[in-house]
Amino acid sequence: MLDLTTLNENQLAAVQWNDGPLLVLAGPGSGKTRVLAYRLARLIDETSDRHFKVLALTFTNKAAAEMRERVSDLLKGSLQRTLLTTFHSFAADLVRQHGQHVGLRPDFTMLVEDGDRHSLLEEAINELQDISVRDKLSSERLLPLVNRLTENDIKPETASTTLLAGGVQEPESLGLVYKSYRRLMIERNALDFPGLMAEALNLLETRPNVKKQVQRIYPYVCIDEFQDTNMTQYKILCHIVNSQSKNLFAVADDDQIIYQWNGASPDRLRALEKDFNVSTIQLPDNYRCPPQVVALANKLIAHNFERSEGKLQLRAHRPQTDNEVVRVRQFDTFASEASWVAADIAAKSESYRGNCAILARTRKALEGVIRALDAEGISGYLGARKNEFESAPLQWLHSILRLANARGSRECLRKANKAFFSLEGVDLNTGDVISAASTMGGDYLRAWIAAVLARDHISTDTRRLVDGPIRNLADRLDFWGFITAAFEWLDALPNSAAAQDGTFDDYPDEKGTWSNLSQEICAQYGRDEVTLHLLLQELDLRSKSALPQAGAIPCFTIHASKGLEFAHVYLVAMIEDQLPSWSAVKKGSSSKEMQEERRNCFVAITRTQETLTMSYAARMDGWSKSPSRFLSEMGAL
Numbered sequence: 001m002l003d004l005t006t007l008n009e010n011q012l013a014a015v016q017w018n019d020g021p022l023l024v025l026a027g028p029g030s031g032k033t034r035v036l037a038y039r040l041a042r043l044i045d046e047t048s049d050r051h052f053k054v055l056a057l058t059f060t061n062k063a064a065a066e067m068r069e070r071v072s073d074l075l076k077g078s079l080q081r082t083l084l085t086t087f088h089s090f091a092a093d094l095v096r097q098h099g100q101h102v103g104l105r106p107d108f109t110m111l112v113e114d115g116d117r118h119s120l121l122e123e124a125i126n127e128l129q130d131i132s133v134r135d136k137l138s139s140e141r142l143l144p145l146v147n148r149l150t151e152n153d154i155k156p157e158t159a160s161t162t163l164l165a166g167g168v169q170e171p172e173s174l175g176l177v178y179k180s181y182r183r184l185m186i187e188r189n190a191l192d193f194p195g196l197m198a199e200a201l202n203l204l205e206t207r208p209n210v211k212k213q214v215q216r217i218y219p220y221v222c223i224d225e226f227q228d229t230n231m232t233q234y235k236i237l238c239h240i241v242n243s244q245s246k247n248l249f250a251v252a253d254d255d256q257i258i259y260q261w262n263g264a265s266p267d268r269l270r271a272l273e274k275d276f277n278v279s280t281i282q283l284p285d286n287y288r289c290p291p292q293v294v295a296l297a298n299k300l301i302a303h304n305f306e307r308s309e310g311k312l313q314l315r316a317h318r319p320q321t322d323n324e325v326v327r328v329r330q331f332d333t334f335a336s337e338a339s340w341v342a343a344d345i346a347a348k349s350e351s352y353r354g355n356c357a358i359l360a361r362t363r364k365a366l367e368g369v370i371r372a373l374d375a376e377g378i379s380g381y382l383g384a385r386k387n388e389f390e391s392a393p394l395q396w397l398h399s400i401l402r403l404a405n406a407r408g409s410r411e412c413l414r415k416a417n418k419a420f421f422s423l424e425g426v427d428l429n430t431g432d433v434i435s436a437a438s439t440m441g442g443d444y445l446r447a448w449i450a451a452v453l454a455r456d457h458i459s460t461d462t463r464r465l466v467d468g469p470i471r472n473l474a475d476r477l478d479f480w481g482f483i484t485a486a487f488e489w490l491d492a493l494p495n496s497a498a499a500q501d502g503t504f505d506d507y508p509d510e511k512g513t514w515s516n517l518s519q520e521i522c523a524q525y526g527r528d529e530v531t532l533h534l535l536l537q538e539l540d541l542r543s544k545s546a547l548p549q550a551g552a553i554p555c556f557t558i559h560a561s562k563g564l565e566f567a568h569v570y571l572v573a574m575i576e577d578q579l580p581s582w583s584a585v586k587k588g589s590s591s592k593e594m595q596e597e598r599r600n601c602f603v604a605i606t607r608t609q610e611t612l613t614m615s616y617a618a619r620m621d622g623w624s625k626s627p628s629r630f631l632s633e634m635g636a637l
Helices: 011-013 030-047 061-076 087-102 115-125 141-149 155-165 173-189 193-206 209-218 231-240 267-276 291-301 335-344 363-375 391-406 410-426 430-441 442-453 459-475 480-494 506-527 534-539 583-585 592-605 630-632
Strands: 024-026 054-058 080-084 222-223 248-252 281-282 326-333 355-358 380-383 553-557 566-571 606-619
Touching: 011 030, 011 281, 024 030, 024 267, 030 054, 030 061, 030 080, 030 222, 030 248, 054 061, 061 080, 061 248, 061 391, 080 281, 080 630, 087 155, 087 193, 087 209, 087 231, 087 326, 087 534, 115 141, 115 553, 141 173, 141 193, 141 231, 155 173, 193 209, 193 231, 193 248, 193 363, 209 231, 222 231, 231 267, 291 326, 291 583, 291 606, 291 630, 335 363, 335 566, 335 606, 355 363, 363 380, 363 553, 380 430, 391 410, 391 442, 391 506, 391 534, 410 430, 410 442, 442 459, 459 480, 480 506, 506 534, 566 592, 583 592, 592 606, 592 630
Parallel strands: 024 248, 024 281, 054 080, 054 222, 222 248, 326 606, 355 553, 355 566, 380 553, 566 606
Antiparallel strands: none
């Protein structure tokens, strides 16, 4: 029996919710993850004689892992009747199982790099018959449009009409490019992130049996951070939730909608109320922030008019103290601002430095602060997503696995050859390997093995690896055996004369990242259930960013800080054209862009557990600047 006595009244009401749709409006620091975990555990605990599963979707692997850990603790380790995963992982699993209906094989690859997407989009552009239009188009300019069309569930067949209605120039040609891009992904058995969601939705819309199977397995669906859904993701939710029972449990906060550029919108909450006729429970109690910060947040967000009707103010539950909780500092230049922040942190205790973070609206501002930290002898860590491994050892290992999964991939072969040259000094010509593969059924991996073994000056250890574990990878898809042997080989290479200067500088960190990600994937699916294409797809869905070094100060853009909390928060560059952004200032005080910028500021200050320092400068990049209007709105000036 679960102990629910530690929950407050509203939390308990949400946890004890049974059937029907519910929207939980949960403010920052209100214990929403705890509520979601308890609700999942209670559903399972009280139905031990039944066999249904509960599906819980979130937007980050970190949030999904935290949810699994919490529910596992409550259920004493049993997660067999739950699927706690990200939206993208759920979509990938759906496409793996049923993608043949839309022309995709289970071993589809993910296009995680913009370069790969640009290359495919250029192909789509080159298919246009009208040369005069074709010559004016570029993938750099069109890719954001393709993203918006896909995320808003604009079908390839209706794209031209939609673009025409939107007043876009050359709607017919752009619609054809969009249609070609979507088709080329299917032909290449590859998907980008928006395309993955679009094809999952396509399956649910066109294959009633797929939809029925999902609804039968998961009669209860929960979603965290509902406010971050784009149109395609919302429609997926509408299909996987049974239209009769409508057992959707959505946790959201309309004051934290900060991804409008990625398709999120306040319209989604209004659609939820209309389509599901949801009941609502609010969680306004804030257990994270000091009362002074809660007061600032309430004053600030009250200036937004596009909020849920009847939205309650945050209520502080931390005790008031006489300590200096909120500081505001003004400087002549951003350089002096960054220097002061770095010096202030340097003067603090090791414990303080280990529990602080620097936030800014832009990455450029953070880079300036990191340079100032370096001048103080302190390392700064820029928390940013990294889609690919960057060291030659991990690029080679990853490319060989991808080549084993897609035997005819020229790009995987090219990357494997480039990284192998950095490791062994052996220059394999990609064209020669492809030509040789024509006698091996087009199998580039087998041709690569033959090309390496044909070289006279390959070391004994390398020859043993290629002729053993890599050949087993090609013959029997023994990828776990290859990974183990590859790391043993790589660990010995830094002492080899063939290893070039700098080749292994990032290897220890990226090896640790690989290990952590592999463990996460095995914990989620079970090691025996992880196939090669599942491993590769899940790796592609996860950031390759290394954990920060001990003592490094984390520096996050506000978008990257969402979902995190820190004892001591420094919010820098609080000036007009930064926070709020230049675009929002241009659109005006009543624009949706300005409201989103205000939500950005709201998110930033509510990361605070103990102290909040906000700073601004009169000049930045040589231009005169005014203090952010948000400082005045929250009563901080």
